[in-house]
Structure formats: C-alpha cells, structure tokens
Amino acid sequence: MATRWNVIVIGGGHAGIEAAWAARNFGSVALVVTNPDTIGRMPCNPAVGGPGKSQLVFEVHALGGLMGRVADDTAIHTRMLNASKGPAVQSLRVQNERDEYATRAQEYVLGTAALDIVRGEAAALERDGDDWTVVTTDGRRLRARSVVLATGTFLRGQTWYGRASRPEGRQGEPPSRFLSSTLERGGHVLKRYKTGTPPRIRADSVRFEDLMELPADADPRSFGGRPGPRAASTPTWQTYTTPRTHELIQDNLHESPMYAGDIEGLGPRYCPSIEDKVVRFAHHERHLLFVEPDGRETSEVYLQGFSSSLPPRLQDELVRTLPGFEAAVVQRYAYAVEYDVVDSRELTLNLESRFLPGVFLAGQVVGTSGYEEAAAQGLVAGVAAARRAADLPELFFQRAQGYLGVLLDDLVLRGSDEPYRMMTSRVEHRLLVRQDNADERLTNFGHVLGVVGESEVERVGAKYARIESGMAALRQQRVNGVTGDAWLRRPEMSLADVEALGMTLPELNRDEREAVEIRVKYAGYIERTKRQLEAEASSDSVELGDLDFHAVPALSLEAREKLERARPRTLGQAARLPGVRHSDISALLVHLKSGKRVSRET
Numbered sequence: 349m350a351t352r353w354n355v356i357v358i359g360g361g362h363a364g365i366e367a368a369w370a371a372r373n374f375g376s377v378a379l380v381v382t383n384p385d386t387i388g389r390m391p392c393n394p395a396v397g398g399p400g401k402s403q404l405v406f407e408v409h410a411l412g413g414l415m416g417r418v419a420d421d422t423a424i425h426t427r428m429l430n431a432s433k434g435p436a437v438q439s440l441r442v443q444n445e446r447d448e449y450a451t452r453a454q455e456y457v458l459g460t461a462a463l464d465i466v467r468g469e470a471a472a473l474e475r476d477g478d479d480w481t482v483v484t485t486d487g488r489r490l491r492a493r494s495v496v497l498a499t500g501t502f503l504r505g506q507t508w509y510g511r512a513s514r515p516e517g518r519q520g521e522p523p524s525r526f527l528s529s530t531l532e533r534g535g536h537v538l539k540r541y542k543t544g545t546p547p548r549i550r551a552d553s554v555r556f557e558d559l560m561e562l563p564a565d566a567d568p569r570s571f572g573g574r575p576g577p578r579a580a581s582t583p584t585w586q587t588y589t590t591p592r593t594h595e596l597i598q599d600n601l602h603e604s605p606m607y608a609g610d611i612e613g614l615g616p617r618y619c620p621s622i623e624d625k626v627v628r629f630a631h632h633e634r635h636l637l638f639v640e641p642d643g644r645e646t647s648e649v650y651l652q653g654f655s656s657s658l659p660p661r662l663q664d665e666l667v668r669t670l671p672g673f674e675a676a677v678v679q680r681y682a683y684a685v686e687y688d689v690v691d692s693r694e695l696t697l698n699l700e701s702r703f704l705p706g707v708f709l710a711g712q713v714v715g716t717s718g719y720e721e722a723a724a725q726g727l728v729a730g731v732a733a734a735r736r737a738a739d740l741p742e743l744f745f746q747r748a749q750g751y752l753g754v755l756l757d758d759l760v761l762r763g764s765d766e767p768y769r770m771m772t773s774r775v776e777h778r779l780l781v782r783q784d785n786a787d788e789r790l791t792n793f794g795h796v797l798g799v800v801g802e803s804e805v806e807r808v809g810a811k812y813a814r815i816e817s818g819m820a821a822l823r824q825q826r827v828n829g830v831t832g833d834a835w836l837r838r839p840e841m842s843l844a845d846v847e848a849l850g851m852t853l854p855e856l857n858r859d860e861r862e863a864v865e866i867r868v869k870y871a872g873y874i875e876r877t878k879r880q881l882e883a884e885a886s887s888d889s890v891e892l893g894d895l896d897f898h899a900v901p902a903l904s905l906e907a908r909e910k911l912e913r914a915r916p917r918t919l920g921q922a923a924r925l926p927g928v929r930h931s932d933i934s935a936l937l938v939h940l941k942s943g944k945r946v947s948r949e950t
C-alpha cells in the first residue's frame with residue numbers, strides 16, 4: 349500500500365466518509381480509522397433527516413454525497429414531517445436498519461479504487477514541507493498534502509454512567525488520546541462538550557400494544573428520488589413519561605454527573621437529557637418519547653427523548669415507569685460522553701484550520717451535533733482538502749445557497765458555545781432554499797467544485813425545464829377568464845383540482861408536479877424574498893480581501909477585535925458577525941470607497 353496520498357481523512361464516521369467520498373473525485377485518498385468495522389456506524393438513533401436536517405441531506409445528495417443514498421437503501425420507516433405545513437419546513441425523516449446502514453456505507457467506501465482504508469489510531473500530525481505526516485500510535489508515517497480530521501466525540505473522550513466514568517470515544521470504543529495535543533500545540537484552544545444517548549430496550553420486553561403507533565407514510569418518499577424496497581415496512585411508536593418518572597429523577601439528581609458537577613462539558617440545548625427536561629420544564633406533566641426500532645427484525649428499540657447519565661441501576665427503574673415498558677429489560681444503558689472540540693471560529697469557511705494550513709476539520713469535533721451536520725461538513729472539508737492537494741483555487745459556499753452555507757457561516761463567523769444543531773429557523777430565506785429544490789440550487793455549483801458529473805447536470809437541467817413548461821402551460825390556459833396559475837394560487841385549489849377544471853399539463857412525475865405547485869402557490873413570497881436576497885447579495889459581493897481593520901479608525905474596538913479574529917471575506921459576512929454594528933459596516937464602506945485599502949502585509 350502507498351504511504352503518500354493526496355488527502356488523508358482521519359475518522360470513518362458520517363463526516364469522515366463524506367470527506368473521503370468527495371475527495372476521491374480528485375485523486376488518491378486514505379481513510380484512517382481505528383476500527384474499519386465501525387465505518388458509517390450510527391452511535392445514536394437509527395434515523396436520518398427531520399426538521400432542518402433533511403434539507404442538509406438533500407443538499408449533500410445534490411453534491412454527489414453518500415448520506416441520502418445510504419439512508420434510502422436502508423430505510424424501514426419514512427415520514428414526511430410537517431406535511432400539512434408550508435414547503436419551507438417540510439422535512440423527510442427516515443428510520444434505518446441500523447447495522448445495514450453501516451454495512452452499506454462500507455460497501456460504498458470499500459468499493460472505491462481511489463480510496464485506501466488504513467487501520468490505526470492517528471496520534472500526531474507533523475508538518476513536512478508542503479505535506480503533512482500523520483503518525484499512528486503503532487509508528488506508521490502516512491503522508492498527504494491535506495488532512496481532514498473527523499474524529500467525532502473521540503478526542504480525550506470520557507463516558508459517564510452515573511458518576512462512574514471511563515476513557516471512551518463512545519460505548520465500547522477507545523478514545524483518541526493524543527491528537528488533541530497536536531491541535532493545542534498548533535494554537536487551537538480546545539473546549540469540552542458533552543452529548544448523551546438514551547437506553548436501548550429489548551424489543552421482546554416492550555408491550556407495543558400499549559403504545560401509540562405512528563404508521564409510516566403509505567407512499568414513502570426518498571432523498572434520491574427512489575425509495576428503498578423496505579421504506580414503509582415498520583411503524584414507530586410513542587409513549588410518555590409519568591409523574592413517577594419525574595419523581596424518581598428529582599429524588600436522584602445527585603447521582604447525575606451533570607448535576608453533581610462532575611461533567612464540565614456543555615450539552616446540546618436541543619436534545620437535552622431527561623434529567624434536564626424534568627428540571628428545566630418542571631411545569632410539564634409529561635414528556636413525549638418516541639420508540640424507534642433499530643431494524644425490521646427488531647431486537648432493540650431506541651427511546652428517543654430519554655437520554656440520561658443517571659446510573660444504570662436507576663435506569664432500569666426509570667424505564668419501567670413508562671407506559672408499555674412496565675416489564676422492560678434494558679439491553680444497553682444510557683450514557684453521556686464528554687470530548688474535546690475545536691472552536692469553529694478558528695477555521696476558515698472551508699473548515700481549514702487557520703493555524704495549520706492544509707488541516708481541515710469536520711463533524712462533531714468542530715462542535716456540531718448530528719449525523720447530517722457532520723456529513724455536510726465532511727463533504728465541504730473533503731472537497732476543499734482535495735482541491736488544495738490538486739492546487740485548484742479555493743471555492744466557497746455562500747450563506748444564500750442553502751442550509752450548508754448557513755451551517756458554515758454560523759459556525760465560522762458566529763461560533764457556538766454549545767453543540768450546534770441545524771434548524772429551519774436559522775435560515776433566513778427558507779422559502780427559497782427548500783428540500784425539494786436542493787438539486788436546482790447546488791448541482792451546477794457541485795459541477796464547478798468537481799463533484800458532480802456532466803450527465804447529472806443535464807438530468808437536473810431537463811427536470812427544471814419540464815417544471816418550467818408545466819408552469820407555462822398553466823399561464824397559457826384559462827377557465828372562466830381566469831388563468832391556470834391564478835386558479836392554483838387559490839388556497840383551496842390543488843394541481844389536481846385545476847386539471848379537473850379541464851386544463852392540461854405536460855407529463856410530469858410526482859416531484860415535478862409538486863415543484864410546479866409550490867412555485868405557483870408561493871410565487872409572491874418567492875419573488876419578494878428573491879428581491880431581498882439580491883439587495884443583501886450586493887454586500888456579499890463587496891470583497892474585503894486582506895483589509896487591515898486596524899487602519900479603519902471609525903470602527904469600534906469590539907468590531908475591530910471581532911473582525912480581526914474572524915477575517916470575513918466579504919462585507920456581508922462582516923455584517924453577520926456578532927458585535928459588528930451598522931455603524932461599523934458604514935465605516936468599512938466609507939473606508940473601502942475612499943480607496944484606502946491597506947494590505948496587512950504593508
């Protein structure tokens with residue numbers, strides 16, 4: 349096997365596999381992972397998508413990524429969430445056959461000629477001229493022009509079961525012990541975050557007949573246009589906490605490492621532990637829990653919403669307070685994990701370390717939470733790392749392009765002091781950047797980046813031409829003097845209703861018909877948002893280059909400090925930094941117009 353590659357990716361989680369998969373388009377890649385059997389493993393719930401996250405998966409898919417394909421192939425329960433709400437917040441959520449998900453992901457990466465899998469624990473990164481050397485704990489020296497670090501929750505990982513803790517990256521897997529020091533020596537200041545997972549219950553000990561059943565959509569959807577063969581083969585279920593659950597938690601809070609003060613890491617606000625929910629929302633009489641199967645031949649169910657770091661002996665008792673779980677047997681106990689993360693503000697918008705050029709970071713190690721956020725970043729870091737290795741110019745995603753742009757912009761310019769979760773509310777123009785039009789927004793850019801082929805560009809182009817012809821047909825036909833598009837804009841009318849009036853449309857598939865409907869019904873909003881965006885885009889087209897912010901006297905001290913730290917590339921990015929006010933942007937504009945651009949080097 350070679351000892352030098354274009355790109356080395358460290359970590360085979362959701363970020364690592366997307367990085368390696370994207371980078372393979374440009375040349376040789378090594379995927380270094382402690383245990384190749386764990387590639388693509390889902391350490392928490394076996395589900396992909398959901399609000400804010402499905403949009404990321406559709407975008408990753410439009411950019412040639414893996415997550416949507418693997419999720420489609422292994423789907424066992426599919427639901428379109430918020431189906432009755434507007435298209436901006438509709439989101440696909442797919443439950444997966446957990447083990448098969450990892451197997452399928454492994455088939456993709458192992459079946460790729462340009463990609464070598466190297467078993468080993470990366471211990472250090474050493475600069476080697478223009479290259480980097482990755483040194484493994486067993487002394488191997490692997491060289492590449494760029495490195496992507498996607499080590500998840502493993503850096504100095506410490507798991508907690510009640511107040512007992514041990515060094516682990518996650519349950520049953522050793523932590524990554526040495527890489528943190530490399531990052532610290534390079535100048536990064538690491539933070540500690542924590543996340544947790546609920547107990548897994550033996551399926552044959554659950555009384556499913558006492559739970560509320562949530563059927564899968566009868567006509568399942570998919571990320572890639574073709575639902576997998578088993579996409580609607582199982583329901584999921586719901587249950588609730590009871591007063592006894594809350595009482596037990598309140599009485600035993602001192603046994604929680606969080607409340608006893610043993611854990612210093614910050615946990616995810618949007619996926620709190622059950623202890624947190626009971627304390628913070630003490631006025632809620634009960635909390636909803638989802639019961640998710642891990643496969644069709646379910647041996648285990650996942651209790652979504654019941655993350656805990658209380659000791660195992662209490663977990664048995666707690667679980668049995670839930671309706672349907674009176675005789676439940678815990679198969680794997682809930683736990684929390686604390687780990688080192690890099691402050692995302694110390695990265696560029698391509699997730700490259702500002703201190704270690706050529707080293708890119710992606711996923712949970714950057715302070716995000718969730719498979720989808722990890723996958724999206726992995727793709728960005730993989731492409732950027734490979735382009736650097738191939739001496740291709742840097743290209744950047746824009747915030748206005750969609751969820752991926754927002755994720756990068758938020759992480760790098762604003763930062764986050766808790767695990768970052770993507771949400772639709774973070775996206776200003778969400779009616780423009782929906783899950784249904786990810787391909788329209790990103791296919792061409794993916795082609796420019798080098799990860800989408802010509803035939804895909806043509807396929808997507810033809811799809812949108814058909815959608816356009818459908819809209820044109822509506823505009824051209826009238827019933828009772830009213831055009832087809834005006835009929836369709838009436839809230840009570842669907843495309844089928846308009847056809848029932850006698851109007852005809854060219855042949856369109858289901859996705860295309862929906863696209864016509866969304867575009868016509870929301871035309872007013874979409875136009876208004878586009879105009880708003882054009883106005884904002886003008887500030888994003890003002891390049892700041894290597895402007896010396898110290899040479900702009902009218903800037904406030906705070907703004908100068910924030911600008912120097914974040915080094916935004918455009919005026920629009922500068923305006924989005926917390927601490928940079930309107931007056932500071934005016935000062936920058938005046939300075940730029942006066943032509944007094946001063947290079948940092950001069």
Ligand SMILES: Cc1cc2nc3c(=O)[nH]c(=O)nc-3n(C[C@H](O)[C@H](O)[C@H](O)COP(=O)(O)OP(=O)(O)OC[C@H]3O[C@@H](n4cnc5c(N)ncnc54)[C@H](O)[C@@H]3O)c2cc1C
Pocket residue numbers: 358359360361362363364380381382383386387389390391392393468469470471498499500501502503517518523524525527543544545683684685710711712713716717718719720722
């Ligand atoms: C307990 C727990 C609960 C979670 N709950 C959820 C959830 O319910 N839903 C959700 O969306 N997200 C959840 N997450 C987060 C989710 O697992 C991550 O967001 C996602 O898996 C992150 O992907 P990643 O690629 O960044 O890292 P990971 O999936 O953690 O992958 C890290 C990879 O790096 C490898 N590695 C680490 N260090 C080294 C090294 N030095 N050398 C070589 N290889 C190395 C590991 O072997 C592994 O392959 C949870 C995570 C944990 C651990």
Ligand SMILES: NC(=O)c1ccc[n+]([C@@H]2O[C@H](COP(=O)([O-])OP(=O)(O)OC[C@H]3O[C@@H](n4cnc5c(N)ncnc54)[C@H](O)[C@@H]3O)[C@@H](O)[C@H]2O)c1
Pocket residue numbers: 392393395397398399427429441542543544545546562584585616618619638639640652653655717718769
């Ligand atoms: N344990 C952690 O530390 C951690 C951290 C971050 C994220 N997460 C996970 O990230 C994922 C996304 O976060 P989230 O909390 O917003 O959840 P989600 O996106 O899975 O749920 C949002 C909505 O989806 C629907 N839903 C959820 N589960 C369902 C099911 N089984 N069947 C049908 N509909 C369902 C519900 O309407 C719910 O309100 C979750 O799976 C969560 O467990 C976990």
